[in-house]
Amino acid sequence: MGKGLIKMSRSRGSKLPLIITRGRTRPKSAIIGAKFLSECNIVVRNHIPVYTHWKKYRQDRGLLCDFYGKVAGKFAMDTKQSLVKGACNKHLQNGVQEFRHNLKKKYFDGVPLSEVPTESPVASTTHDEWRQLVEHWKSPHNIVINKNNRSKVRFHQTTGSRSYTAHVENLGDSYAGKQPSPDDLFRETHRNKDDRYSPAVELVLAEIEKEMSKPTPGGERKNETLVLSKVLGKRIKKPMFLQNVELEHKPTRSNMITLANLLETAEGKSRAARSCRLPECKSVRA
Secondary structure, three states, X not given: OOHHHHHHHHHHOOOEEOOOOOOOXXXXXXXXXXXXXXXXXXXXXXXXXXXXXXXXXXXXXXXXXXXXXXXXXXXXXXXXOHHHHHHHHHHHHHHHHHHHHHHXXXXXXXOOHHHOOOOOOOOOOOHHHHHHHHHHHHOHHHHHHHHHHHHOOOOOOOOOOOOHHHHXXXXXXXXXXXXXXXXXXXXXXXXXXXXOOOHHHHHHHHHHHHHHHOOOOOOOOOOHHHHHHHHHHXXXXXXXXXXXXXXXXXXXXXXXXXXXXXXXXXXXXXXXXXXXXXXXXXXXXX
């Protein structure tokens, strides 16, 4: 695990630098970004317990500090910087969500209740935590909530396990050195293996073409990013596509980045403790 990252670090004679800029959750380098995401997932699978809800991770400040430290063991990164913490928190959240889904798929979905393990099959999760997770999956209330959440997904991306950012980086020479337009990126990430689109995506593409064909007072070409944002905004309350492909900056006012900023100030320490009930992270273990 992580052999490619170790080999790259040895060839450089130092750890790979991890620099997160505002509005991003991955480094600009596609290779370093992929290694960063892989390392986060390795730490999640091997060292992070599987809880029923993300708020339990937020409340466990020691676990967050331990996660930062283990990731920092492979990268040259500033674990005190709020942007780095925010990126780590985002990948921790995504990694836990994916790991929990895989566990449910393997040990719960389609398995008779009498055959569901009563002891944790994961070394990082205690037996009590595993039983809480199983009870969470069995709850009819949570089943209804999950079903409703899945029904709200309007546009299913077709990039598989690859993120939007990685997919865009790997388009390669498909556009002969030209920068793909927002419309091109939307097509690339929502086209299925049969080179077709879902009915919902076809409606979006048709409306984009209609909006782009409308004349403007000055005769200038319309901004495709604004047109796509407008069209998606009619169908989704908070469209994130343009932010995911980095055509718009992601808002940095997430709970965890705000918490990281608070902890860096003397006044914020007490505020963070009152609001999130998290003990101060006194040290980070490598």
